Amino acid sequence: MTLLRSFRRCAALLGLAAGLMAAGSSHAVPSYARQTGQDCVACHVGGFGPQLTPFGVKFKMGGYTDTDGQSGKVPLSGMVVGSFTHTGKDQAEAPAPGSRLNDNRTLDEASLFIAGKLADQLGSFMQITYDGVGKSSSLDQMDLRFAHATDIGGKDLILGATLNNNPGVQDPFNTLPVWSFPYAGSPLGFGGVETGTLINGGLEQHVLGLTGYAFYDNSWYAELGAYRGLSRTAQERMSLGTADDPGRVAGNTAYWRLAWFQDLKRQAWSAGVFGFNAGIQPDRLSGGPTNRYHDLGVDAQYQFLGTRDHIFTVQGSHIWERQSRDAMLAAGEASHAGGYLRETKLNASYNWLQTWGFSVGRFLTTGDSDATLYSANAHNKPNTQGTTFQADWTPWGKEGSWLAPWANLRLGAQYTAYSEYNGAARNYDGSGRKASDNNTLFLFAWTSF
Numbered sequence: 001m002t003l004l005r006s007f008r009r010c011a012a013l014l015g016l017a018a019g020l021m022a023a024g025s026s027h028a029v030p031s032y033a034r035q036t037g038q039d040c041v042a043c044h045v046g047g048f049g050p051q052l053t054p055f056g057v058k059f060k061m062g063g064y065t066d067t068d069g070q071s072g073k074v075p076l077s078g079m080v081v082g083s084f085t086h087t088g089k090d091q092a093e094a095p096a097p098g099s100r101l102n103d104n105r106t107l108d109e110a111s112l113f114i115a116g117k118l119a120d121q122l123g124s125f126m127q128i129t130y131d132g133v134g135k136s137s138s139l140d141q142m143d144l145r146f147a148h149a150t151d152i153g154g155k156d157l158i159l160g161a162t163l164n165n166n167p168g169v170q171d172p173f174n175t176l177p178v179w180s181f182p183y184a185g186s187p188l189g190f191g192g193v194e195t196g197t198l199i200n201g202g203l204e205q206h207v208l209g210l211t212g213y214a215f216y217d218n219s220w221y222a223e224l225g226a227y228r229g230l231s232r233t234a235q236e237r238m239s240l241g242t243a244d245d246p247g248r249v250a251g252n253t254a255y256w257r258l259a260w261f262q263d264l265k266r267q268a269w270s271a272g273v274f275g276f277n278a279g280i281q282p283d284r285l286s287g288g289p290t291n292r293y294h295d296l297g298v299d300a301q302y303q304f305l306g307t308r309d310h311i312f313t314v315q316g317s318h319i320w321e322r323q324s325r326d327a328m329l330a331a332g333e334a335s336h337a338g339g340y341l342r343e344t345k346l347n348a349s350y351n352w353l354q355t356w357g358f359s360v361g362r363f364l365t366t367g368d369s370d371a372t373l374y375s376a377n378a379h380n381k382p383n384t385q386g387t388t389f390q391a392d393w394t395p396w397g398k399e400g401s402w403l404a405p406w407a408n409l410r411l412g413a414q415y416t417a418y419s420e421y422n423g424a425a426r427n428y429d430g431s432g433r434k435a436s437d438n439n440t441l442f443l444f445a446w447t448s449f
Contacts, residue, residue: 015339022188030408030448031075033114037068038409040397041354045303045311047397048410048446049183051174051349053305054263059213060172061158063147064116064123075124081108082132083444085189089437092429093186096133104188107132108444111140122146133187138239140205143170158215166204167227167255170211173270175299175317179200181347181361181386182414189440192364193383194422195374197321197341198293199276205238206230206246211255221259226252233447249328250279250290259299265428266307267385271300275405282327289331292324311351318342326371335372342366357392357412378424386418386435406447414442 033040036059040047043056052060059066067073090101099106114126127140168176177200185191188364211225229249232242259272260407276295281288299317304310321341328334347361364385367374369414374380392412421435422428428435 003126008373031073031113032064035067035073035075035116037070039236041308044397045313045349045354046357046392046394046410047354048394048408048448051181051183051313052172054261054265054268054303054404057172057261058218058263060125060149061160061213061221062149063121063145063160065147066126067117070324073116073420075114075118077113077115077448079109079113079446079448081110081184081444081446082239083108083186083442084185085443086441087189087437088439089433092431092433099133099188106188108187121148136239136241138205139165141166141169142219145170150215155217156215157217157347159212160214160387161210161212162225164209164211165207166201167199167207167209167253167276168274170213170223171257171274172221172270173259173261173299173301175270175272175301175315176274176297177317177343178204179317180317180345181315181349181359181380182390182416184412184414184442184444184446186414186440186442189416189442190418190421190438191416191440192363193343193382193384195365195367195384197319197343198278198294199274199297199319199321200343202293203227203229203246203249203278205240206235206244207249207253209255211252213257218263219261221257221272222320223255223257225255225276227255228252229280232284247280248284248286250281253278266305268303268305269301271298272360273298280327282331289327289329290324291327294322296320309353311354312349314346314348316346317344325373333372336368339368339370339373347388354398355394357390357394359388359390359392361388362386374418374423377422378428378430381423381429383420383423384418384435385420387414388414388416390414408447410444411445412442412444412446414440414444416440416442 029438045051075093085104109129111127111129114124117123129140130137142165145162162170164170168178205227207227209227211223213223215221220271235242254277257274261270274297279290281290281291297319301315304312325334329337344364349359351357367382369380371380374382392410393411397408417439418435421438426434
């Protein structure tokens with residue numbers, strides 16, 4: 001099956017799901033919990049958000065198809081996020097049309113999820129989002145997957161395939177950029193770095209990928225696949241617009257992943273390596289100059305679960321990116337034909353009684369000096385580093401909680417402190433702005449239903 005045919009079938013499934021939604025809006029509940037008959041805390045640390053328990057990791061590898069055997073479960077859920085953002089110093093210009101230089105209150109997003117079992121061995125995680133800042137709706141994250149369970153020599157084996165639109169969104173661990181801490185961030189403040197590796201959202205939603213994976217003996221995970229870029233027409237039809245069009249993805253890209261996973265019930269480990277290679281022609285001219293990116297990463301995670309009253313998790317990742325900037329050089333957008341980026345993340349979290357959460361994460365991005373590409377930065381470098389602190393309260397999602405599993409809520413306070421931004425701690429923009437001026441307080445209410 002070609003990627004184009006797969007995309008068309010996925011579009012048909014989206015249309016079917018939209019019809020189901022119109023037929024019965026009363027089914028818009030947290031669909032995975034309803035489907036499995038488990039409380040949300042079975043899959044999610046604290047009963048909410050992307051951070052998965054070992055049970056949640058295996059549920060995803062199994063294709064989102066595990067059920068309690070009861071029929072009539074429509075795979076629909078909804079989500080709404082609202083927030084308040086304050087930065088250490090007013091921003092030089094409003095971060096979005098209609099916003100203020102500081103102290104912004106906003107509806108960040110409202111999403112519909114088509115999430116759960118669609119057929120035997122076929123499940124989905126698909127998100128359609130209204131962007132409250134950009135005032136637009138589009139297909140957001142998508143992971144449509146097939147999984148088949150078998151065995152080899154008495155050892156369990158899951159064989160699967162996933163059709164998705166963001167390299168890494170299909171990964172079952174919480175260490176690749178798309179699912180790493182912080183799990184929520186301000187759309188109107190400073191929530192990280194300005195310059196990131198390609199696998200860190202560089203092609204998000206603008207590609208379609210088909211990968212195959214295997215999970216052997218409940219320990220070894222391997223995945224391999226390729227991505228194709230969406231045409232400008234396809235982006236417009238999916239309401240993505242073309243302002244963020246990365247250009248023509250030159251031929252198939254390569255994505256691969258190897259990981260070792262151990263679930264010992266009271267604690268769990270994972271460690272792995274991953275890679276992503278892609279070529280991009282910004283002007284979309286066949287045969288024209290191409291920028292090429294080669295990403296290589298390592299990651300690890302340890303999770304102590306105990307009796308689930310006290311859960312402690314530590315996660316880390318490092319990504320090396322080698323760049324060939326031929327198209328940038330030809331367009332006068334870079335001074336050097338080659339360059340690099342390095343991204344490091346390390347974070348730890350503690351959750352008490354599946355209700356109260358405390359997290360701290362350290363991030364660091366460094367790169368080579370380029371007087372043209374980074375002309376607006378101090379020392380012509382993208383270097384940025386800082387620390388994110390978060391405290392949150394999740395009152396629902398446990399057995400006996402209000403409307404379980406019909407409603408979930410997380411209230412959180414997050415603070416990001418910068419020690420370096422775009423190349424310097426002070427005067428990084430040539431106008432006297434300090435890295436600490438970008439320190440961001442983000443208060444959020446995150447609910448699903």
